[in-house]
Structure formats: structure tokens, C-alpha cells
Amino acid sequence: MEEINTKAELEKQTEYTDMLKDILFMRYNCSQPKAHVRTYGCQQNVADSEKIKGMLEEMGCALTENAEEADIIIFNTCAVREHAEDRVFGNVGELKALKRKKPSLLIGLCGCMMEQQHIAERIYKSFPYVGLVFGTHVIHKFPEMLYNAVTTGKRLVERGVDDGQIYEGIPMHRDGSFKGWLSIMYGCDNFCTYCIVPHVRGRERSRQPKIVLDEAKAMIQSGFKEITLLGQNVNSYGKGLEEKTSFPELLKSVSEIDGDFRIRFMTSHPKDASKELIDVIAESNKICNHIHLPLQCGSDRILKRMNRHYDREKYMEIVNYAKSKIPDLSLTSDVIVGFPGETYEDFQQTLDLIREVGFTSLFTFIYSPRVGTPAAKMEDPISYEEKSEWFSELLKVQEEIAAKRCAEMNGKIYKVLVEEQKKDGILCARTQNNIVVEVAGTPDLIGTFQNAQVTESRNWILRGKLV
Numbered sequence: 001m002e003e004i005n006t007k008a009e010l011e012k013q014t015e016y017t018d019m020l021k022d023i024l025f026m027r028y029n030c031s032q033p034k035a036h037v038r039t040y041g042c043q044q045n046v047a048d049s050e051k052i053k054g055m056l057e058e059m060g061c062a063l064t065e066n067a068e069e070a071d072i073i074i075f076n077t078c079a080v081r082e083h084a085e086d087r088v089f090g091n092v093g094e095l096k097a098l099k100r101k102k103p104s105l106l107i108g109l110c111g112c113m114m115e116q117q118h119i120a121e122r123i124y125k126s127f128p129y130v131g132l133v134f135g136t137h138v139i140h141k142f143p144e145m146l147y148n149a150v151t152t153g154k155r156l157v158e159r160g161v162d163d164g165q166i167y168e169g170i171p172m173h174r175d176g177s178f179k180g181w182l183s184i185m186y187g188c189d190n191f192c193t194y195c196i197v198p199h200v201r202g203r204e205r206s207r208q209p210k211i212v213l214d215e216a217k218a219m220i221q222s223g224f225k226e227i228t229l230l231g232q233n234v235n236s237y238g239k240g241l242e243e244k245t246s247f248p249e250l251l252k253s254v255s256e257i258d259g260d261f262r263i264r265f266m267t268s269h270p271k272d273a274s275k276e277l278i279d280v281i282a283e284s285n286k287i288c289n290h291i292h293l294p295l296q297c298g299s300d301r302i303l304k305r306m307n308r309h310y311d312r313e314k315y316m317e318i319v320n321y322a323k324s325k326i327p328d329l330s331l332t333s334d335v336i337v338g339f340p341g342e343t344y345e346d347f348q349q350t351l352d353l354i355r356e357v358g359f360t361s362l363f364t365f366i367y368s369p370r371v372g373t374p375a376a377k378m379e380d381p382i383s384y385e386e387k388s389e390w391f392s393e394l395l396k397v398q399e400e401i402a403a404k405r406c407a408e409m410n411g412k413i414y415k416v417l418v419e420e421q422k423k424d425g426i427l428c429a430r431t432q433n434n435i436v437v438e439v440a441g442t443p444d445l446i447g448t449f450q451n452a453q454v455t456e457s458r459n460w461i462l463r464g465k466l467v
């Protein structure tokens with residue numbers, strides 16, 4: 001592959017950014033045009049949006065949560081399920097009225113949906129007021145693309161080829177001040193047969209450990225209390241790096257940084273979850289005793305068809321090892337119901353495994369065919385209605401498990417991070433093992449660690465008091 005100088009490329013983008021300051025100033029006749037960035041999908045997109053916001057701020061824009069007052073609107077989209085895409089189509093449709101009211105409004109769409117040819121085409125045809133369409137591989141070129149869109153007045157579509165590079169040093173606007181995301185890798189090489197992510201996010205590549213560590217240190221110094229290390233499969237971190245580093249090693253180094261903070265990570269693919277990883281979690285009091293370990297399905301036959309590379313036995317082996325090593329461990333998971341060819345018996349095996357593990361919570365999805373994935377071509381005889389019935393059954397089973405898990409916490413004291421205040425004034429605080437406890441308290445406690453005693457558990461909601 002041709003050598004790409006990512007630093008020179010970003011310097012070029014800085015020049016576009018500088019030019020845009022004047023151009024946007026004139027176009028919108030104000031010193032700080034307003035930009036609205038809406039994010040759909042997972043934390044990868046949240047992290048990408050933080051970069052887009054960072055670049056917009058460098059261009060002199062002020063960020064706004066209110067689309068109606070914006071001069072520039074960017075939607076960062078998700079393609080993981082049809083429902084996610086439908087929401088985007090609906091919301092983009094609603095922007096038509098805003099564009100009519102304010103012809104200078106610039107609307108851009110980016111993210112995973114745009115990396116699919118048929119979607120990009122549909123957007124281009126159906127929404128003529130969308131001025132800029134760009135994919136996940138070209139985010140670093142946002143200033144240049146915006147410059148071209150504004151100066152030529154033409155509609156611009158830029159869906160890149162994955163150049164396999166990591167562009168370090170893109171400006172960033174972090175959304176939070178005490179909870180933050182830290183990408184350690186990009187892309188995915190796993191090609192689970194139902195999943196669009198590898199097709200829209202490109203090949204897996206890891207950031208240098210030193211860069212990750214420096215970024216973590218900077219976050220902690222500026223007051224962050226919780227850092228979540230991000231990747232589609234963090235357990236395969238390090239592939240292709242000159243300086244060989246495994247994920248457990250990286251995790252350990254981050255946990256050894258001085259300061260009062262805690263660490264989470266997502267997502268851990270069960271096929272690569274090692275005992276070494278569990279040991280690192282068990283030995284550190286900064287790494288949260290929570291593992292998100294997507295199961296997807298409990299039937300070996302279906303797991304094979306999903307190309308997941310583990311079976312029930314391997315899954316339970318790592319779960320049992322983790323339970324034996326990590327006190328008060330909380331396990332959460334993703335489950336897909338109704339994968340093509342799945343029978344009610346397969347589904348019962350999923351329920352079985354869920355009961356055996358005792359997850360604290362689950363993200364549950366009905367299978368959604370994605371164009372271009374192998375599963376979309378598999379025979380799928382079960383109706384959506386029937387899958388919906390299985391889905392309800394799954395929710396009921398999980399509700400019971402979660403209620404039981406929460407009841408076990410009653411009376412105990414936990415170190416919690418106070419996250420937000422609800423409308424009724426109650427504070428939401430999160431335990432290490434990722435369970436929310438509602439407590440009475442003043443908003444100045446938001447962003448601090450406190451101790452909370454659980455006094456009441458109602459299904460999966462916990463009430464408590466600060467002690």
C-alpha cells in the first residue's frame with residue numbers, strides 16, 4: 001500500500017479550517033455560526049462525533065443542542081439494524097422544513113450508513129437538500145469537504161476507501177467532563193455473518209500504546225473520573241503493532257496511572273477473552289468489576305452460522321473463571337433473537353445459558369437482515385411475529401434474573417460515581433459493576449465518587465442513601 005503521510009494530511013486540513021473561519025463568518029454573517037451534531041449508534045460514533053465537533057469548533061463554530069437554531073447540521077448515522085436506519089431517514093426528512101426556512105443551512109450526513117452504496121444513493125436521490133455525504137473513512141477530511149461544499153455550492157459525496165491509517169491529532173470536543181471515551185482501536189476483522197460493522201468501518205487497526213496512555217493521563221489530569229476504552233473487539237488489540245502489546249497489558253498500564261478514577265472497556269469478544277484479562281481485572285481496584293461479553297446466542301449450531309468462533313462450553317469457561325476471580329462481578333451481554341435458521345429449540349438454549357450466567361442486564365435485538373452480509377442470504381423461515389413472541393419471552397426471563405440480582409444488593413454499601421440529576425431532583429449514581437442507584441443529594445456531587453448504601457430494590461431499579 002502507498003505510504004500515506006497522515007501528519008501532512010492533517011496539516012492540510014488545518015489550512016482548510018483556517019480558510020473556513022472567514023468563509024463561514026461571511027456566509028452566516030456572524031462571528032460564531034452555530035453547529036448541531038446528532039449522533040446515532042454506538043460509542044464509536046460518539047467518539048467520531050467528538051472529533052467532528054472538535055473540528056467545527058476550530059472553524060469558529062459554537063455547538064448547539066438545538067437543530068432549529070443551527071447553521072450547520074451534521075447527522076452521524078448508524079447502520080447496525082434497519083430500525084436505526086429508519087430513524088435517520090425519518091429525522092433527515094424533518095430537516096426539509098428547516099432548510100426551506102433558512103436556505104443557507106448546510107446539512108451533512110456521515111457515519112456508518114453512508115459507507116453503504118445503496119444507502120448513499122438513496123439519500124442523494126431522496127433528500128436533495130442534503131449538501132454533504134461522507135463515510136467513516138474520511139472523517140479527518142471534514143474541513144476540506146466542508147470547504148468544497150460551501151465554496152462550490154455543489155452537493156458533495158465522499159465515501160472513502162479504507163486507507164488503513166490512523167489519523168492522530170484530530171481536534172476533539174469531549175462531550176463529558178468526568179466520564180469519557182477513549183478509542184484504542186478502529187474497525188473490525190471478525191465478520192460475524194449478521195453484522196454490517198466490518199463492511200462500514202474497515203479493517204481493524206490499533207492505536208500505539210503510548211498514544212493511548214498519554215491520552216488517558218491527559219483525561220485524568222483534566223478531572224475525568226471514568227474512562228471507557230473502546231473498540232469493536234478490544235481483546236484483539238495490538239494486532240499489527242510494531243511494539244507487541246496485548247489488551248490485558250494495555251489495560252494494566254492504564255490502571256497504573258496515578259489518580260482517583262475508574263476504567264471500563266467495550267466490547268470484549270468471547271472468542272478472545274483470556275484468563276490473563278480476567279486476572280488483570282481481578283488485581284486492580286480501578287478496573288470496574290463489570291464485563292460486557294456479548295453472547296448473541298446460546299445454541300452452538302447457530303453460533304457457528306454466526307461465525308462467532310466460540311461455543312457454549314468456551315463461553316461458560318471464561319464466565320466461570322471470571323466469577324471465581326472477581327468479587328461482585330456483573331456480566332452484561334448482547335443477544336440476537338431469530339437469526340436465520342434459528343429454531344425455538346435453539347432459542348431455548350439461549351434462555352438456558354442466560355439463566356446459567358445470570359446477567360445483570362442485556363441488550364436484546366431481533367435479527368435484522370443487512371444488505372451485503374452472508375446471513376441476509378440465508379433462509380429465514382420464521383416470521384417476524386413469531387420472533388417477537390420469543391423476544392418477549394426473553395425479556396421476561398431477563399427481568400426476573402435482574403430483579404433477583406438487584407435484590408441481592410439490598411443493604412450493601414458501594415462506591416458510586418454520581419452521574420446526573422433527574423427531573424425530580426434525585427441523583428443517579430453508578431456502581432462499579434454498572435448498576436444505577438438513585439440517591440437524594442445536591443447537584444454539586446455530580447462527577448464525584450461517593451459511598452451509597454442500597455435501601456430498596458424494585459425490579460432493576462435501586463434506591464439508596466449516601467453514607
Ligand code: SAH
Pocket residue numbers: 080081194195196197231232233267268269294296334335336365366367368369370
Ligand atoms: N463489536 C461488538 C458489537 C457491535 S454491534 C461485539 O462484537 O459485540 C452491537 C450489537 O448489535 C451486536 O452485539 C449484536 O448483538 C447486535 N447486532 C449486530 N448486527 C445485528 C443485526 N444484523 N441484527 C440484529 N442485531 C444485530
Ligand code: SF4
Pocket residue numbers: 188189190191192195196197198232233269
Ligand atoms: Fe460485528 Fe462481530 Fe465485529 Fe462485533 S465482532 S462488530 S458483532 S462483526
Ligand code: F3S
Pocket residue numbers: 040041042043044045077078079080112113196197200201
Ligand atoms: Fe452502528 Fe456503526 Fe456503531 S453501524 S453500532 S454506529 S460501528
